[in-house]
Amino acid sequence: MTIVAAREIEVSYYGDILVLQGVSVEVEEGKITIVIGPNGAGKSTLLKTLYGLLTPRRGRILYRGEDITGMKVHHFLSKGLAYVPQARSIFPELTVRENLLLGCWIMRRDGKAVQEALEYVFSFFPMLREKQRAKAGTLSGGQQKILEVARGLLTHPEVFLLDEPTATLAPIVAKEIYAFLENLRAHKTTVVLVDQNVKQAFEISDYVYILELGRNRAQGPKAMFQGKLREVIQDWLDYEIPGG
Ligand SMILES: Nc1ncnc2c1ncn2[C@@H]1O[C@H](COP(=O)(O)OP(=O)(O)OP(=O)(O)O)[C@@H](O)[C@H]1O
Numbered sequence: 461m462t463i464v465a466a467r468e469i470e471v472s473y474y475g476d477i478l479v480l481q482g483v484s485v486e487v488e489e490g491k492i493t494i495v496i497g498p499n500g501a502g503k504s505t506l507l508k509t510l511y512g513l514l515t516p517r518r519g520r521i522l523y524r525g526e527d528i529t530g531m532k533v534h535h536f537l538s539k540g541l542a543y544v545p546q547a548r549s550i551f552p553e554l555t556v557r558e559n560l561l562l563g564c565w566i567m568r569r570d571g572k573a574v575q576e577a578l579e580y581v582f583s584f585f586p587m588l589r590e591k592q593r594a595k596a597g598t599l600s601g602g603q604q605k606i607l608e609v610a611r612g613l614l615t616h617p618e619v620f621l622l623d624e625p626t627a628t629l630a631p632i633v634a635k636e637i638y639a640f641l642e643n644l645r646a647h648k649t650t651v652v653l654v655d656q657n658v659k660q661a662f663e664i665s666d667y668v669y670i671l672e673l674g675r676n677r678a679q680g681p682k683a684m685f686q687g688k689l690r691e692v693i694q695d696w697l698d699y700e701i702p703g704g
């Protein structure tokens with residue numbers, strides 16, 4: 461069953477330049493959908509639109525069949541969507557615990573729910589329990605990213621949108637994050653992952669979307685791309701390094 465969908469969305473930041481020119485995606489519940497494509501393809505823009513940070517000029521965003529186009533972000537959040545942006549979004553001067561408590565904002569009147577949410581993320585990332593009192597800015601880059609991911613997880617999202625969560629991370633931390641995402645399947649959490657680490661993202665994926673220049677280039681179940689991914693990536697490399 462499709463849990464979240466974009467139907468032929470057109471999105472621009474300003475003026476007449478359409479960054480997404482009629483992009484469509486259907487995200488299957490409980491599966492891992494990856495969105496890949498070269499720089500500037502519109503991957504981050506798609507994710508922001510699925511989370512309600514941007515409103516399409518044309519086209520529709522559907523959640524469990526309900527049209528939620530144009531709703532405010534807190535509606536998307538209360539529907540069960542969570543989002544981890546590409547850029548760093550933690551507060552370095554606050555402690556790890558304080559950063560997590562900010563992610564519990566929508567349940568702030570329910571102490572028990574907050575405690576359960578913290579326990580839920582600590583069960584995935586015990587490191588955060590140990591570092592609760594540390595200023596977030598003193599964590600390593602990998603630990604900071606784990607904190608951001610954990611903050612998204614606090615609301616127990618039905619759909620978890622992540623924008624390049626492993627970019628710039630050491631391979632060992634990246635591996636931990638991929639293993640965690642794979643593990644979310646067992647928790648029935650739907651994952652939409654934008655990633656430049658095409659190979660690793662592909663390994664954990666169920667469904668693949670390839671965007672190029674603001675349009676759908678190809679899509680299909682993982683099996684459709686098995687053994688063919690290299691060709692696709694080669695295209696981007698040829699494009700980015702002409703003759704190189
Ligand atoms: N805030 C913004 N204002 C204006 N234009 C933007 C903004 N953010 C992105 N763009 C433009 O929109 C296009 C798509 O950007 P987007 O960030 O969605 O691509 P991407 O596929 O995520 O790329 P990357 O792999 O570099 O993260 C690019 O041409 C970019 O310059």
Ligand SMILES: [Mg+2]
Binds near residue numbers: 503504505546623
């Ligand atoms: Mg991006």
